[in-house]
Amino acid sequence: MSVTVRFAPSPTGQIHIGNARTALFNWLFAKKAGGRFVLRFDDTDQERSRREYADQIEADLSWLGIKPDLVVRQSERFALYDRAVEKLKEAGLLYPCYETAEELELRRKIRLSRRLPPVYGREALKLTEEEKARFEAEGRKPHWRFLLPNFDDDPFAPQRTEIKWNDIVRGQQTVDLASMSDPVLVREDGTFLYTLPSVVDDIELGITHIIRGDDHVTNTGAQIALFQALGAEAPAFGHHNLLTTATGEGLSKRTGSLSIASLRETGVEPMAVASLAVLIGTSEAVTACRDMDELASRFDPASSSKSAAKFDPAELQMLSRSLIHSMPFEEARPRLQELGIKGRQAEAFWNVVRGNIDKVPDAAFWWKVVREGPERPALSAEDGAFVNAALDLLPPEPWDRGTFAAWTDRVKAKTGRKGRALFKPLRLALTGLEAGPELADLLPLIGREGVLSRRP
């Protein structure tokens, strides 16, 4: 079967850099295998899920360079989940439970005090039809648990039952089904917890590889059992390490910290975000990749470390700058056009300024300086007189990169100024700033007329 992966966010907030890591791991994995990428919105929780968040997530992924082959929404697929529920009930694998949260907590404490593992003891399986009818008459509604296949004949005597998988990221993994409670699949109010819809969709959509954060490792055992109970073969799994903030806190969709949208607003390059999100916490060196092909060639899920990795926004800015400083004009061109930077000079201009900016839109500032001159620079009377004298010595056009040296040599000879005393007032008069791109490069872009118009 051809490789099919999925990224399955619940649209309850903005995705953050940690979610981007999961999405990109899937995207790059599919890309390398020539496979498909499904974007699945886990929006069965209709109270907390919002269409705006889903749309924002699609836009964020697209900005990062991820274009799903298919988008599905769990809120449109309830009929499939209902059918799976019926199937499990008929097979006796989904059973009704009437305990309240308080009752369960009490039982858990009792088990712990008897040094028994604090798992659900399947007491509900012992209920008679009369007892169930009495609960119903009292107005209690059942929640439904999946009977894990961790026993021979007697569900009250679970046996060690190892579920093994060769994790794409973590290598050989084993979980014991006897160490877990039967998971609740359907709540009292009939709504689904994440497990059942997720497994049903993974089957239905032909998912071959599930790649997600390592906070899901323990879910995998029960999920593999559920795949089997529904008559399907479980896909391959991979669980990558999670990202934290620079101070080690977990990331959350709700707090909006390090959201892709907020990073994007800082003007950072999407490939800087993608490169860092993928390469951080792996044995690969963290450098900025120019495009997804390059990142795919550096991506190896098995090179991820097992511990959480700290995400440092300062590192992101550095990677972003390195991409901009070497960005070919052809790549920058459409974005420069949007900023009004176009025409004969645009390419030469870009090659001159890219090394001096932190984000592409900053080029607009330098375009204005080159075309219109700076705001009135603060020059002392003495420096103003010097600049005026220097402008009288400008060589005739055509100008090239050597013009500046030829000009300033004459100025030096005539005025006796040199070094900082010579260059600083000229730079201030021409650009309004004390630092920036090489004046030798700027001069031909500004042109003789432009330079003369900057007379103090």
Ligand code: GLU
């Ligand atoms: N909606 C789940 C989550 O965001 C998906 C987990 C999974 O990939 O199976 O945690």
